[in-house]
Amino acid sequence: MRVEDGFQPVPFQEDNPYTSDPVLPSLLKRTLPSSAFQEINPDLERLGADVVTTIRPLGSSSRVYPPRLTQYDQWGRRVDDLETSEGWRDLKAYGQKEGLPGIFYERKYNEHSRSYGFAKMLLMVGDVHVVFCPLSMTDGTARVIELMGSAEMKEKILPRLISRDPDVAFTSGQWMTERPGGSDVSQTETVATPTGVNNAFGPQYTLNGFKWFSSATDSHVSVALARTGSPKAGSRGLSLFLVPLRLPLLRSPSDPVPPATSNNIFVHRLKNKIGTQIVPTAELSLEGSEAYLIGNLNEGVKSISPVLNITRVWSAVGSVGGLRRCLAIATAYAKVRSINGGTRLLQDSPLHVSQLAAINVLYRALTHLTFGAVRLLGKSECGVADADELRRLRMLTPIVKAFAAEKACAGMEEAMTALGGAGYMEENGFGRIIRDSLVEKIWEGTTTVLALDLARASQDPAVLNAFLSWVKNVVSSCPSDLHERLQKPLNVVNDAVSELASSLKKPIAPLVPRPALILAGYVTSSTYLLEHVIWSHTTGEDERETDVEVLRRWILEGGMVPATEDVRRATQDTDARVKADSTMIFGRSSRAKL
Structure with a gap:
């Protein structure tokens, strides 16, 4: 039989990712002021159409390929020529033109x-x-x-960031990870030495060290941690x-691009990753690289914390956006794939639709959870968050990052x-989406690292009480x-809250932080879903019965229930479980070390 003969599968067509989204339009309608929603909604509809017609083709396999590094030219000179694909550059430029991250600072x-900008990201991230x-x-x-930047940084660098x-915009990296420790920066080996020069951007230093994981090495600038105190200070x-x-940093778009090694930064190799x-x-390696102090001396971890909180x-949003795209593909496929000898479509199979419904419920829960944190971040940056909202944001940041990655x-x-x-x-x-999304379980802190961060945050009674009071107030x-x-x-939520509150009180048992984070993710997402159900019920929204069913299924x-257990x-x-764990993994000899 020729390939053109016989059964021919019908190609599926994805709908506009915004207008067909099961949760984002109603979430924004509820949480945005009416005037803002009336302006933002058409722009998101436009972007949704652009995702399908314009953005997706920019990411075609013919235009997107891994970067290539040429360290030496034909004369043996070190050049570190980094070549990125046309697709990578065009997609990055598209994001900048859409206002990411500009929207957040305008x-x-x-x-x-923040809700507006991250809604755009959610629609685009899968492509x-x-x-x-x-x-x-x-x-x-x-x-x-x-x-905390200097006046010159705010005047000359911030506007570009x-x-x-895209012709003048800067992108930035973030260099923390070194070989002695991943998320543990206490063993940072990179040393900063003052030059005595007070550069226009601030006190000038030279950096010497090795950064083991530097994402976006094609950026214009990076923020980096370096040691200015004793190694014993951690x-x-x-x-x-x-x-x-590269130096000089500030130049006209028409000026020649300085050599890649002009600031004594040398690329050892590109990482061979399973995704991204x-x-x-x-x-x-940094070998006498010029750098400018940001913030106070020896307060680098505190100074870089806004980067960590924002990127988390x-x-x-990246995890949830990847799930959105995968669900959209599966939903579109069910509308055209025929079964039972061509007499039915997959969308008419109750068993198949029940599988899609479970994914749909998960997507809704994670979207409400994530945009709950987004709204708190926006309020904190604009100075309109009250003390308890800031405390909740402190708890939610590790929760939302880890829980979304685990579940999505x-x-x-x-x-x-x-x-x-x-x-x-393929x-x-x-x-590609799954491979790329797997990094979210690691990037900016693994689930275990973030669970320990949650445990630290909850040791402040005011932080934990702010979270628990919010849940109680929404339920009431x-x-x-x-x-x-x-x-x-x-009742299930109340039981979970009670167990969570008890487990996070001092002293926290050593095995509690990770399951506690997962349970906190369930409690938080359920509470945000409940907020939406109350609004939908009260205002008589068309989807109010669906919203109730989503909440019921998500909780039950x-x-x-197993997360609470x-x-x-x-x-x-x-103690017994810790010893048993060690014996199972490392054998009986390990027990003597416990």
């Missing part, structure tokens, strides 16, 4: 500008090959300079610096299987008729 919609990695770090660097014009001896990748292969991630929110990847895999063998083919996009605001319908799931079927188990028989 603040046309005040604290709601733009991780260009939001450098744009997220650019956002973080812009915030650091806005908060937030520019919508992380308390680190300071934060702005590092130009388009991103030029490198091992590099970007990471969460599993949902993507489910969406892939909904296409059967076709889902395993052409349909699942492979539920109208009586709605509360009666939701009695069973709300999404995993909160995991926390309960982690608080009991700790």
